[in-house]
Structures are given as C-alpha cells and as structure tokens.
Amino acid sequence: MAAPVKTTCPYCGVGCGVLARATSGAPEIHGDPEHPANFGRLCSKGSALGDTVSLEGRLLFPRVAGQQVDWESALRHVADGFARVIREHGPQAVALYVSGQLLTEDYYVANKLMKGYIGAANIDTNSRLCMSSAVAGHKLAFGGDIVPGCYEDLEVADLIVLVGSNTAWCHPVLYQRIMQAKEQRPQMRLVVIDPRRTPTCETADLHLPIKPGTDVALFNGLLAYLYRAGALDTEFVAARTTGWREALEVAMYSCPDAEAVAAATGVDPDRINDFFELFARTPRVVTAFSQGVNQSSAGTDKVNSIINCHLLTGRIGRPGMGPFSLTGQPNAMGGREVGGLANMLAAHMSLEVDSHRRIVQDFWGSPTIASQAGLKAVELFEAIHAGRVKAIWIMATNPLVSLPDADRARAALERCELVVVSDCIAQTDTTALAHVLLPACAWGEKSGTVTNSERRISRQRAFLQAPGEARPDWWIITQVAKYMGFGAGFPYSSAAAIFDEHARLSAASNEGTRCFNIAGLAGLTEEEYDRLEPVQWPLHHRGESGTQRLLGDGRFWNPSGAARMVPTAPRAPVNAPCEDFPFILNTGRIRDQWHTMTRTSRSARLVEHLPEPFVDMHAQDALLSGVRAGDLVRVTTKWGTVVARLRTTGEISRGCVFVPIHWSGVFASEARAGSLVNPVVDPLSGEPEFKHTPARIDPFPVEWHGVALTRQALDLCDVTWWTLVPGRSCFRHELAGRKRPANWEAWARKLLGAAGEEADFLDYYDESAGVYRAVYIVGERLTGCLYVSRRPDLPARDWLTEVFSKYWITPQDRMALLAGRALGAGADAGPLVCSCFGVRRAAIEKAIAEHGLDSPRQVSERLRAGSNCGSCIPEIRKLLADSKSLSACI
Numbered sequence: 001m002a003a004p005v006k007t008t009c010p011y012c013g014v015g016c017g018v019l020a021r022a023t024s025g026a027p028e029i030h031g032d033p034e035h036p037a038n039f040g041r042l043c044s045k046g047s048a049l050g051d052t053v054s055l056e057g058r059l060l061f062p063r064v065a066g067q068q069v070d071w072e073s074a075l076r077h078v079a080d081g082f083a084r085v086i087r088e089h090g091p092q093a094v095a096l097y098v099s100g101q102l103l104t105e106d107y108y109v110a111n112k113l114m115k116g117y118i119g120a121a122n123i124d125t126n127s128r129l130c131m132s133s134a135v136a137g138h139k140l141a142f143g144g145d146i147v148p149g150c151y152e153d154l155e156v157a158d159l160i161v162l163v164g165s166n167t168a169w170c171h172p173v174l175y176q177r178i179m180q181a182k183e184q185r186p187q188m189r190l191v192v193i194d195p196r197r198t199p200t201c202e203t204a205d206l207h208l209p210i211k212p213g214t215d216v217a218l219f220n221g222l223l224a225y226l227y228r229a230g231a232l233d234t235e236f237v238a239a240r241t242t243g244w245r246e247a248l249e250v251a252m253y254s255c256p257d258a259e260a261v262a263a264a265t266g267v268d269p270d271r272i273n274d275f276f277e278l279f280a281r282t283p284r285v286v287t288a289f290s291q292g293v294n295q296s297s298a299g300t301d302k303v304n305s306i307i308n309c310h311l312l313t314g315r316i317g318r319p320g321m322g323p324f325s326l327t328g329q330p331n332a333m334g335g336r337e338v339g340g341l342a343n344m345l346a347a348h349m350s351l352e353v354d355s356h357r358r359i360v361q362d363f364w365g366s367p368t369i370a371s372q373a374g375l376k377a378v379e380l381f382e383a384i385h386a387g388r389v390k391a392i393w394i395m396a397t398n399p400l401v402s403l404p405d406a407d408r409a410r411a412a413l414e415r416c417e418l419v420v421v422s423d424c425i426a427q428t429d430t431t432a433l434a435h436v437l438l439p440a441c442a443w444g445e446k447s448g449t450v451t452n453s454e455r456r457i458s459r460q461r462a463f464l465q466a467p468g469e470a471r472p473d474w475w476i477i478t479q480v481a482k483y484m485g486f487g488a489g490f491p492y493s494s495a496a497a498i499f500d501e502h503a504r505l506s507a508a509s510n511e512g513t514r515c516f517n518i519a520g521l522a523g524l525t526e527e528e529y530d531r532l533e534p535v536q537w538p539l540h541h542r543g544e545s546g547t548q549r550l551l552g553d554g555r556f557w558n559p560s561g562a563a564r565m566v567p568t569a570p571r572a573p574v575n576a577p578c579e580d581f582p583f584i585l586n587t588g589r590i591r592d593q594w595h596t597m598t599r600t601s602r603s604a605r606l607v608e609h610l611p612e613p614f615v616d617m618h619a620q621d622a623l624l625s626g627v628r629a630g631d632l633v634r635v636t637t638k639w640g641t642v643v644a645r646l647r648t649t650g651e652i653s654r655g656c657v658f659v660p661i662h663w664s665g666v667f668a669s670e671a672r673a674g675s676l677v678n679p680v681v682d683p684l685s686g687e688p689e690f691k692h693t694p695a696r697i698d699p700f701p702v703e704w705h706g707v708a709l710t711r712q713a714l715d716l717c718d719v720t721w722w723t724l725v726p727g728r729s730c731f732r733h734e735l736a737g738r739k740r741p742a743n744w745e746a747w748a749r750k751l752l753g754a755a756g757e758e759a760d761f762l763d764y765y766d767e768s769a770g771v772y773r774a775v776y777i778v779g780e781r782l783t784g785c786l787y788v789s790r791r792p793d794l795p796a797r798d799w800l801t802e803v804f805s806k807y808w809i810t811p812q813d814r815m816a817l818l819a820g821r822a823l824g825a826g827a828d829a830g831p832l833v834c835s836c837f838g839v840r841r842a843a844i845e846k847a848i849a850e851h852g853l854d855s856p857r858q859v860s861e862r863l864r865a866g867s868n869c870g871s872c873i874p875e876i877r878k879l880l881a882d883s884k885s886l887s888a889c890i
C-alpha cells in the first residue's frame with residue numbers, strides 16, 4: 001500500500017497537517033502527528049475529508065455558454081473577452097474575485113496578472129469578508145500585516161481572552177489545544193467575550209455577553225483601567241510606542257470606569273471589573289479574536305482597541321503574550337503575503353508607496369503596475385451592478401451566497417457582460433450565472449503552499465489524480481495570461497517555480513525594511529519544495545528554522561520603528577434597530593459545515609449535526625414576536641429575507657437573532673444569510689457588517705409541514721418552503737406548503753416519482769387530523785416516503801434515515817412506516833452529537849443517567865464520543881450540566 005501523503009486541511013485557518021492515502025474507495029484521512037499546528041488532531045470537518053472528494057457534482061470540463069468545449073477554446077474566450085473589455089473601457093472595467101481557498105501560488109499569479117499586466121488593482125478576495133479588519137489594524141499598529149504570536153502562546157498563557165470567536169466550533173483544534181493546556185494547568189483562565197453564549201463559553205471561567213458592536217467600549221475601558229491600575233509598562237511604552245497619550249485620553253474620556261463600560265456593553269459592572277482585574281494582574285495574556293471583531297463597520301477600531309491594551313502593558317511577542325488574529329480560511333494569510341487584496345501589493349508592499357511599486361514592477365519586468373487601490377469586495381459588486389466593471393473572473397468562491405446584500409450581488413452578475421467562474425463544483429448559486437466555467441482541481445488534487453494563522457507556511461500536496469480536464473488554478477490563470485499576450489511574464493511549469501519567484505520577490509530590495517521575507521525559501525529545487533517542512537516566516541537564509549514570535553524585541557515596522565497606539569472612539573453601529581426592525585441579526589458558522597456547503601454537504605456525518613437552516617433567538621423575544629421554537633419564521637431586513645425554523649437554545653441574548661451562513665439556493669428555498677446582511681463596510685478595511693443588521697421576525701404561516709425521503713433529489717418548485725438534506729443512503733427534503741393539494745395521493749405519487757409497476761405504494765390519510773403518509777417500496781426496499789401534518793410533529797428523521805439505509809425492510813418496518821413512528825422502545829436516538837463515532841444525544845443522556853457520569857472524559861471512555869476530534873466536547877459538557885440541573889430539581 002502506498003505511503004500516506006502529508007498535506008494540509010482545506011478548511012479553517014488553524015492549518016492542520018493531514019495524512020491522506022488514496023484507496024479504491026474513500027481516501028484514508030488522519031491527522032499528521034508531526035505537523036506543529038495540530039500534532040495529529042483533526043476536528044470533525046478535517047476527519048470527514050475523505051467523504052468529500054467523490055466526483056459527484058464535480059465540474060470536469062470547460063464550458064462556454066453552457067456547452068462543453070476544449071481548454072483552448074475556453075481560455076481564448078476568456079482572454080479575448082477580457083482583452084476586448086480592456087480595449088473598449090480600460091483596465092478598470094475588468095476584475096478578479098478570488099478566495100482564501102486558493103493556494104499561495106494561485107494567488108500570486110492572479111495578483112501579478114491583474115496588477116502588473118492588466119494594470120489595475122481590481123483583484124479582491126472573499127478574505128475581505130472575514131479578516132481584512134485585522135490586516136488594517138495590524139498595519140496601523142505595527143507598520144505591517146504581522147501576527148506576532150504562535151499557537152504555543154495559547155498553551156503557555158495564564159489568561160486567554162477570546163473575543164468574537166466561537167473557537168470550539170470555528171477553530172476546533174486550537175480550542176482542543178487550549179483545553180488540554182487548561183487541564184494541565186488548571187490555574188489558566190479563559191474569558192470569552194461574545195454576545196452569544198456559544199459552545200466555547202461552556203468551558204470559560206468568565207463570559208461577558210456584551211451588546212453587539214460594543215467591543216471598543218470594553219477595551220477602551222480596559223485600557224483606562226490598566227493605566228490607573230499601574231499595569232502600564234513605562235519603559236516599553238516610552239521607547240517603543242507612539243500615540244499612547246492620545247489613545248489613553250480617548251479611552252478615559254469615552255469609557256472611564258466599569259460603570260461606563262457596563263452602561264455601554266450591557267454587562268454587569270462586577271463582571272467587567274473581574275475581567276479588568278484579571279487582565280491587569282496577569283502578565284501572560286493572549287487576546288485571540290476572530291470574525292466577531294473583524295466583521296464590523298468599526299472592525300479596524302476594534303482590532304486596534306485590543307492591540308492598544310497589549311501595547312500599553314508591553315505584552316506582545318513574548319511567550320504567552322499578545323493579540324492574536326485567528327484567520328477564518330486556510331490561506332487567508334498566504335493571500336495577504338502575495339498582495340491578493342485590492343489595496344495591497346505583493347510581498348507586503350504598498351500600492352501607495354512609489355518605491356514599492358517600482359520594486360515590484362522592476363522585479364516582474366511587467367509592462368505596467370497598478371497605481372491606486374482597486375475595488376474592495378462590496379464596492380466591486382456594486383461597480384458591476386452599475387456597469388463600470390464589465391468582466392469578472394470569480395475563482396473558488398460562491399459570492400452570491402457569501403456577500404452581504406447577496407440579492408444585489410446576484411442582480412449585478414445577471415447584468416454583467418462576461419462572468420467567468422473557476423470552480424471544482426458544477427452547481428452553485430454563482431456557477432449558475434457564469435458565461436464561462438473553468439474546471440479547477442479540488443483539494444487532494446492541488447499542490448502548493450498555504451499559510452496558517454501563526455504565519456506557518458505548509459505544503460498542500462496532491463494525493464489524487466485530477467479527474468476529467470480539471471487543472472490547477474495557477475495553470476488556468478497563466479494560460480489566460482498567455483492568450484492575452486503576456487506569456488513572457490508567466491513562464492511557470494510548476495507551482496514550485498511560482499513559489500520560488502514569490503520567495504525572491506519578498507527579498508527584493510528588502511534590506512530589513514519589510515518584515516515579510518522568505519528569502520530562505522528561495523532557490524529550492526522541485527524536490528526540496530516537495531519536501532518542504534512547515535515553517536514560520538520570516539526566514540532570511542537557507543537552513544533557518546523560521547521565526548516563532550515577532551515584535552517581542554520592540555522592533556516595529558512603522559517609519560518611526562515604534563508601534564502606534566491608535567485612538568479608538570466608540571462609534572454607534574451604522575444601522576441601529578428601530579421599530580420596523582427591532583432585532584440585531586448576527587450571522588456565523590456552525591460546527592460541521594464549511595462556507596456554502598459545496599464540499600461538507602457530501603459528508604452525511606457532517607450534515608447530520610445541524611441539518612437544517614435555523615434562526616436562533618431568545619425565548620422571551622420569540623413569545624413577544626408570536627412565534628415558537630419549531631415554527632417556521634421569516635427574518636426580514638432592509639436587504640432581504642430568509643425563512644427557517646426557529647430555535648430558542650438559550651445562546652442568544654434578548655434583542656438579538658442568529659442565522660448560520662452556510663445554506664445556499666442549492667440546499668434551501670430561502671436561507672441565504674448573505675441576502676439579509678447590511679452591505680455597510682468598515683471605512684478603512686472594507687470589511688462588511690455581518691454581525692449587526694437590524695432585522696424583524698415574523699411568523700411564516702403554512703398549511704402543512706412535511707418530510708420526504710427519496711433516492712434522488714426532488715424538484716420542489718411547487719413547494720412553498722424546502723430544505724435539502726443530503727444523506728448517506730437518501731435525500732431528505734424538509735417541506736412546508738401554504739396550499740393543500742386537492743388530492744394528496746396524486747400529489748405524493750408525482751412528487752416521489754414513478755417507482756415502476758412493481759412498486760408498492762402504501763398510503764394513509766386522516767383528513768380531520770390533517771395527516772397524510774405515503775410509502776413507496778420496491779421489492780423489499782424503501783425507495784421513497786412522504787409524511788405530512790398540519791403541525792411540525794413529523795416522524796423522527798434519524799429513524800426514517802435508518803430504515804432507508806436497510807437493504808430490505810421487515811413487515812414490522814412496513815407497519816411502522818405507515819404508522820409514522822418507530823415501533824418499540826428507544827427507537828428515537830435523538831440528534832447526532834459526535835460525528836466521528838456517530839453517537840447520538842439519547843445514548844449520551846442514557847449513559848450519564850445510568851452510570852452517573854460527570855465529565856466528558858468519562859463519557860468518552862464509555863461511548864467514545866468526544867475522544868477523536870473533540871469538537872463535540874462542549875455539547876457533551878452541556879448535556880452533563882443539563883443532567884446535573886435536572887437532578888438538582890428532582
């Protein structure tokens with residue numbers, strides 16, 4: 001058997017190492033015990049990677065105007081189309097919209113084509129949507145986009161502050177590392193700052209549920225407190241910072257004490273004081289932040305208000321100390337390194353600096369160089385809508401689901417002259433509007449590098465053959481460049497050659513003036529590149545082992561050589577709740593899905609965790625809005641609507657609602673969270689306000705609810721509301737309708753499809769109860785079933801799925817199917833908790849009750865749940881806590 005290939009996970013910014021081995025079936029996937037990001041761990045998503053690489057739904061051949069064509073025709077069509085628009089309207093009329101899923105080498109050539117050959121900077125990326133505020137904050141404070149710390153800091157810190165980060169679900173392996181360190185050093189403290197009570201809060205020593213958008217007030221208050229408490233590092237501040245007096249003045253004026261902070265944030269002043277005291281007396285503190293901070297119209301200020309507290313105390317760049325941006329995507333950092341954002345140049349150089357533009361143009365030998373910042377993501381789609389940008393090439397992303405005001409983005413693409421999409425998936429909301437589709441390699445087939453949140457460059461290696469005519473993104477881009485007449489600038493025959501140029505550019509005219517420098521990785525042979533071990537930049541010379549921490553020596557990259565403390569006055573969010581839209585909508589990720597589900601939906605175990613789109617709100621707000629948990633509700637904002645089922649999990653504060661970001665038009669009739677989101681952006685970073693959109697909740701009355709399980713996905717155009725849940729052995733469709741069909745049997749037969757003469761069609765109708773059930777059985781195999789009821793009291797989906805997976809069903813199953821419930825005790829196992837071992841809630845609750853279990857470790861020992869990736873441990877903890885409260889009540 002072939003040796004496993006060392007590669008990296010393609011999902012979050014933790015950048016875990018993966019051992020992948022191709023087999024005749026699904027590839028074998030394990031965590032790489034030698035990779036310093038994860039030391040062998042993988043979360044539920046990483047563990048399920050093997051389920052996601054099938055060829056089903058892949059885009060395998062180039063297509064122009066819906067017709068399959070050869071590569072040469074497709075490439076010529078794109079090149080000619082772009083060249084024509086540039087000729088007629090100038091270079092600002094074309095754009096690239098790329099992705100943190102691309103490898104660094106792909107990003108490098110895309111950026112080079114746009115900025116050095118087309119001569120405009122209209123290349124932006126979906127990373128704009130998740131971490132550009134961190135970039136802007138870093139550049140302001142440090143003089144460069146520098147993450148000072150490393151993952152080890154999260155293990156050696158005495159206090160970890162997680163701000164706007166559901167780390168347990170969104171960076172699960174890092175969370176496991178923190179949990180393990182906390183177990184070994186119980187004195188370690190964890191503070192979570194988040195308007196939601198997320199699973200991460202289950203293990204927090206202190207949770208501050210601040211009102212959305214009030215982070216700056218909290219950290220300004222902390223800054224003022226630190227100064228008054230004498231926690232200021234006088235020597236460091238005097239010698240190594242500028243602007244501290246102004247920053248402090250603004251902080252003391254706006255948020256002088258815990259009472260003022262409590263008034264602004266809505267958190268009890270005692271809890272605020274506890275946090276301030278803890279921070280002040282703990283030298284080893286890491287403040288890790290993520291989308292809850294970045295995705296805001298004041299995102300840059302939020303980042304700087306956090307950094308200010310670390311600069312005032314001199315706690316930066318030393319073991320266990322520093323602000324820490326946790327990036328969302330696997331290669332958001334790599335994209336930043338090559339300048340794949342509209343306001344950056346390659347190798348951390350600046351578009352606004354003449355000497356930088358000269359260095360890059362001379363190095364590339366390019367005919368031109370962009371001289372001004374290009375259009376950032378939201379502006380870009382607005383420019384398409386306005387007809388100023390007439391040709392767009394979208395790579396490895398699905399903006400019609402992920403952008404704010406996503407309906408307007410769709411309208412923009414509908415009117416765009418030329419839409420080119422490179423993707424590995426054939427059917428997405430965005431590919432549906434493409435004039436040209438280019439089949440790109442998927443994870444497992446790609447080779448290149450990625451950089452994770454701690455600046456660690458790792459190889460992503462191919463272990464599968466590219467299927468059909470799929471090609472690497474860098475190849476597609478360089479071929480288009482060639483057909484546009486720029487072949488001399490794009491002579492690469494491999495990803496290694498591109499990486500070499502990237503490494504050399506980082507060193508060009510860089511006499512210690514720029515922090516990003518990977519000269520030590522220049523000149524690698526193909527073999528050396530292939531063997532490249534994970535390494536943290538900068539590294540200046542061959543053979544160096546990289547740099548674990550930065551800035552601890554007091555060296556910053558501003559012209560003054562010092563760090564800048566930025567005054568951050570709290571600002572009210574751009575759109576406040578009002579009578580028509582009284583709630584604040586927050587959007588975000590769930591544990592087992594990734595972005596728009598194009599890949600994770602292929603894994604039944606991932607889909608099962610939270611299979612339907614939902615709206616979460618406080619139970620009292622639900623009551624006052626006239627809706628109940630389990631009902632369908634409509635979320636409306638000024639920009640769009642979503643219809644989903646209501647949950648009242650207790651995670652959401654009064655006045656807020658939460659909608660997950662993952663569902664697209666492929667998986668649900670009306671659940672694209674992006675369509676709801678306010679398109680206002682941070683003025684500096686251009687990052688949109690995904691966490692603060694005024695919204696309204698209304699009942700979504702329906703006449704009937706239904707669920708249908710079939711072997712094929714159904715065409716549901718005449719159903720009012722639907723969600724598609726792909727499974728191992730069947731497709732599940734959650735349904736609801738406003739109109740009852742005149743004849744249920746005829747409707748059911750049409751919906752479930754003809755199953756042939758030999759099929760048994762069994763049905764049951766109770767008109768007074770509003771209940772209808774239909775079952776198609778061929779031979780002894782269930783091929784389709786439909787359950788309808790006036791209320792959402794339908795059969796347990798887990799049981800139905802289990803019956804569906806049987807090769808033949810028993811007479812008792814037939815009876816049960818028609819009765820609409822499992823016959824016999826304990827048949828409803830409840831929702832899935834542990835994806836790795838398929839352990840459901842009922843089994844965990846039973847084990848806790850029967851064996852008096854009181855820790856996740858005991859649950860793992862008995863049921864294995866939580867013993868692999870650990871992503872479900874917060875949920876197990878919650879079940880343990882619920883059981884404790886129940887026993888206390890009895």
Ligand code: SF4
Nearest residue numbers: 009011012016043046
């Ligand atoms: Fe992949 Fe999970 Fe690691 Fe993130 S934490 S890189 S999703 S395995």
